[in-house]
Amino acid sequence: MSSRLSLSNVKIKRSGRTILHIDNLQIPPGTFAGIIGTNGAGxxxxxxxxxxxxxPNQGSVEFDDTNLAVLGPWKRxxxxxxxxYIPQAAEYNSELPFTLREVVAMGRISVRALLSPLRRQDYEYVDHWIDKLGLTNRRNQTFRSLSGGEQxxxxxxxxxxQNxxxxMLDEPGSNLDFNWKYQITDIIDDLYQQTxxxxxxxxxxxxxxxxSCGRIVLLHQGKxxxxxxxxxVFASDALEIAYQCPVETVEVAGRKYTAIKSKV
Amino acid sequence: MDSFFYLVMFAGAVAGASTGLLGVYIVGMRMPFIGTCISHAAMAGIIFASLLGIENPIWGAVAASVITSMSLAAIRPEKSRLDTNVGLAILFSLMLGLTFLGMGLVQDSRSEVLGLLWGSILFVRQRTAVIITVMALTLAAFTIVFNKEMKVLLFSRSIAAATGVHESFVYCLFLALCGLTLSVNLKMIGGLMIFSLITNPAAAAYQICRGHKSVVLTATLLGMLSTVIGFLISFYSKKLPTGACVVIVSSAIFAIAAIYRHIAGKED
Known part of the structure; x- marks a missing residue:
């Protein structure tokens, strides 16, 4: 089942400076929202x-009507x-000799209670997703031996x-060649269509x-x-304000390319 | 062979196994410096407990190392803008300062205090063997019970935190066990030397193994081998410090593993 997310008057401060200020952001169930913006936009x-x-230093972050911001660490x-959650590459240790299957099985960890080991059904589910993403032949290979796209x-x-x-994906295509970038994009597209x-x-x-990403949230200086x-959003002049240069968005084969406007 | 020999070998094997096992997580989390930091905290604890006239100064080591471990757990890189390794370096320098301050204040038995730096099998008693065995079994039980959580912590604390693993709780427990394990093994292995016993067997296992279980078993075994061989050398030479022998053996084991990987061209 999809979940609803709602942010209201959220402020994040670092060294006395507000680096993120979200007045209101509503993400209804089943939404596919892309978050774009310049470096450091938040x-x-x-x-x-x-x-x-x-x-947050201020405001509420509601996840299915429960405010994450006021919950204690255990309940959160x-x-x-x-x-x-799929973080940027710098946030995981890809040098450890975990097998591919071990890494995928990590997704079942939070599903099971703290002292309860993973069961056969968990591994069946793990193998189901390994097969689904075309990684069957590599299940016993180490994660570190895979290419960036396979990782x-x-x-x-x-x-x-994790079901x-x-x-939430943080730049899943970064550091990949364009073929892999589009393969990953297509996988995410398929996942959304199917689930x-x-x-x-x-x-x-x-x-x-x-x-299938139907909604765009453009951030600029934390807002x-x-x-x-x-x-x-792509047709508006907001992109030019954010990137502080004349930009245009062209659509090729269903993909929206944003680039500096040609002078020719 | 007298019973002291067997006692030393047993204690050494258990100490090697538990530090080797600890190393899997410490090296995997890229914070090998933690061994030096906590062992220096333990040394400072023992010295100050002695100065205060506490009957069994090991309690000073236990308290100091657990407090240091918990301070490390409190460092949240995303909030404090302080990398865990930088936090470790700061704590280490403080512990080093406290250790030398304590050593300066100790009037008698300075050689015994210095012995803490290098370790000695002469410190091994039946009671020591029992304590380190209980500690090793507790550590082993922890790694079995929290196996799935520790795996994801090794891989990525961000992923663990973002997806609902109780990572802070498990991380705190681990660091506390780290402090306890290092402090009970301190007198035997030595504060300066215990660092390499944590790092080398685990680093060797990471060179040659595939899969987490294989790394855990290999690092535990290599840790055990390092101490047993190091202790044998120290025992028969009668004058070589235990810690130094253990360190040299564990470094040699790492070198062999690295060369093996290179020569065998081991594929993952």
């Missing part, structure tokens, strides 16, 4: 606030079991075995947002500059 911070990794952790597939499988109500799960996806490159249907 995209990753917003994602971490949404999954309760960063507690229990609620987060329904969040599938990203494994992390998607790890998030999906999450909401999926209608709520998805929040941060991306620097607009062309990497899957076709929402534009929020609406993808076509409207």
């Amino acid at each position: 995209k990753t911070t917003l994602l971490k606030v949404c999954c309760g990794l960063i507690k 952790a229990n609620l987060r079991k329904r969040i599938g 990203q597939k494994v992390l998607i499988a790890r998030a999906m075995v 999450p109500a909401i999926l 209608n799960i709520t998805i929040l996806m941060v991306s620097h490159e607009t062309n990497l947002l899957p076709r 929402i500059l534009a929020d609406g249907p993808a076509e409207e």
Whole structure:
């Protein structure tokens, strides 16, 4: 089942400076929202606030009517079991000799109680997602021996075995070649079409947002500059304000490419 | 062979196994410095407990190492802008300062205090063997009971935290056990030397193993081998410090593992 997310008057302060200020952000169940913006606009911070990794200095973050911001660590952790999170590459240790299957099985950890080991049914589910993402032949290989694109597939499988109500992805295509970028984009697109799960996806490159990403949240200096249907946001002048240069968005084969406007 | 020999070998094997097992997590979390930091805290604890006239100064080591471990657990990189390793370095320098301050204040038995740095099998008593065995069994039980949580903590604390694993709780428990294990093994292995016994067997296992279970078993075994061989050398030489022998053996084991991986071209 998809989940609803609601942020209201959220402020994050660092060294006395407000780095994120979200007046109001409503993500109804089944929404696929892309979060875009310049470097330092607050995209990753917003994602971490949404999954309760960063507690706001002010405001409420409601996850299915429960305010994450006022919960204690134990209850917050229990609620987060329904969040599938795929971080940027720098946030996981890819050098350890975990097998691919071990990494995917990590997704079942929070599903089971603290002292309860994983069961046969958990591993059946793990193998189901390994098969589904085309990794069957590599299940006993180590994670560290896989290519960046394959590692990203494994992390998607790890998030999906959790059976999450909401999926949060932080630039899943970064550091990948363009073939892999589009493969990962297509996998996310398929997942959304098949499950209608709520998805929040941060991306620097607009062309990497899957076709089914119907809503765009544009952040600028820690605030929402534009929020609406993808076509409207890309057609507005908000992108030019955020990137401080003349930009245009062109659509090629269903992908939206945003680039500096040509002078010719 | 007298009973003291067997007692030393047994204690050494258990100490090696438990530090080797600890190393899997400490090396995997990329914070090998924790061994030096906690062992220096334990040394400072023993010295100050002696100065205060506490009957069994090991309690000073236990208290100091657990407090240091908990201070480390309190460092949240995303909030404090302080990397765990930088926090470790700061705590380490403080503990080093306290250790030397205490050593300066000790009037008698300075050689015994210095012995804490290098370790000695002469410190092994039946009671020591019982304590380190109980501690090793507790650590083993922890790694079995919290196996799934520790795996995801090793892989990514961010993922663990974001997806509802009680990572702070498990991490705190682990660090507390870390402090306890290191403090009970301190007199035998030595504060300066215990660092490499944590790092080398685990680093060797990470070189040659595939899969978490295989790393855990191999690091435990290599830790055991390091201490047993190191103790044998120390025992028969009658004058070589235990800690130094153990360190050299564990370094040699790491070198062999690295060379093996290179020569065998071991594929993952």
